[in-house]
Amino acid sequence: MARVQIIGSGNAFNMDGRAHACYLIESDLLLDCGASSVLRMQSLHVDLSFIAGVLFTHFHGDHLAGLPFLLLNYKYILKRSESLTILGPRGIQETCERLLELTYPGMTFEFPIHYFEIIPGRDVAFRDKTIRGMPVTHRPESLGYRITWEKDSSRRTFAFSGDAAYDSQLFELVRGVDLAVVELSLVENDGSVAHVALSEVRDGSLRSQRVVYSHVYDELANLARMEGLTVAEDGMILEF
Numbered sequence: 001m002a003r004v005q006i007i008g009s010g011n012a013f014n015m016d017g018r019a020h021a022c023y024l025i026e027s028d029l030l031l032d033c034g035a036s037s038v039l040r041m042q043s044l045h046v047d048l049s050f051i052a053g054v055l056f057t058h059f060h061g062d063h064l065a066g067l068p069f070l071l072l073n074y075k076y077i078l079k080r081s082e083s084l085t086i087l088g089p090r091g092i093q094e095t096c097e098r099l100l101e102l103t104y105p106g107m108t109f110e111f112p113i114h115y116f117e118i119i120p121g122r123d124v125a126f127r128d129k130t131i132r133g134m135p136v137t138h139r140p141e142s143l144g145y146r147i148t149w150e151k152d153s154s155r156r157t158f159a160f161s162g163d164a165a166y167d168s169q170l171f172e173l174v175r176g177v178d179l180a181v182v183e184l185s186l187v188e189n190d191g192s193v194a195h196v197a198l199s200e201v202r203d204g205s206l207r208s209q210r211v212v213y214s215h216v217y218d219e220l221a222n223l224a225r226m227e228g229l230t231v232a233e234d235g236m237i238l239e240f
């Protein structure tokens with residue numbers, strides 16, 4: 001079975017103790033790394049040394065700001081020597097380097113860091129996985145991802161929305177995949193924020209898919225469960 005672990009099921013506010021956005025694909029690809037991601041990975045006993053790549057959806061701190069602490073861990077605790085690949089939307093290298101320079105000025109790393117900019121709609125090979133970034137409506141740089149790899153002789157595709165509005169781009173991203181993690185941020189949406197609301201999901205556009213909703217807080221999670229939706233928890237392992 002292919003495996004994705006929910007590291008952080010929370011939104012930007014860490015409500016109800018949920019960690020910021022972070023998902024572990026098999027054991028070697030981290031998808032988003034919000035500010036509290038290393039804390040949660042440590043409490044879940046994730047082996048950070050297996051991570052070979054970190055893939056970012058957009059540059060908000062609840063998805064990105066854990067990177068300095070991950071790199072700090074590699075430098076001082078794990079004394080990493082293997083290279084790390086950081087992938088993300090246009091501007092990924094400049095954004096990460098600015099973040100690192102602001103938080104730990106002048107810090108250098110003994111392991112190579114390779115940056116890779118994802119061009120929407122184009123497949124990128126990363127180890128045994130194929131990654132395709134697709135635009136979603138949230139920030140100008142925002143990408144959702146479809147990640148495909150082979151497990152037990154069958155090809156499995158996983159989709160992750162990052163933060164996204166409930167619109168045709170999101171539906172296109174998750175169409176036909178084996179498993180999708182989709183953000184859920186609100187009970188109702190008056191149209192002023194580019195996030196998914198429970199009231200929107202009721203239209204059933206995603207019902208034919210296996211979808212796990214994440215980026216939540218407990219009250220919203222409980223309401224969603226009462227409507228039959230599957231909701232993420234920190235540490236939850238998804239097999240598909």
Ligand SMILES: [Zn+2]
Nearest residue numbers: 011012062163
């Ligand atoms: Zn977010």
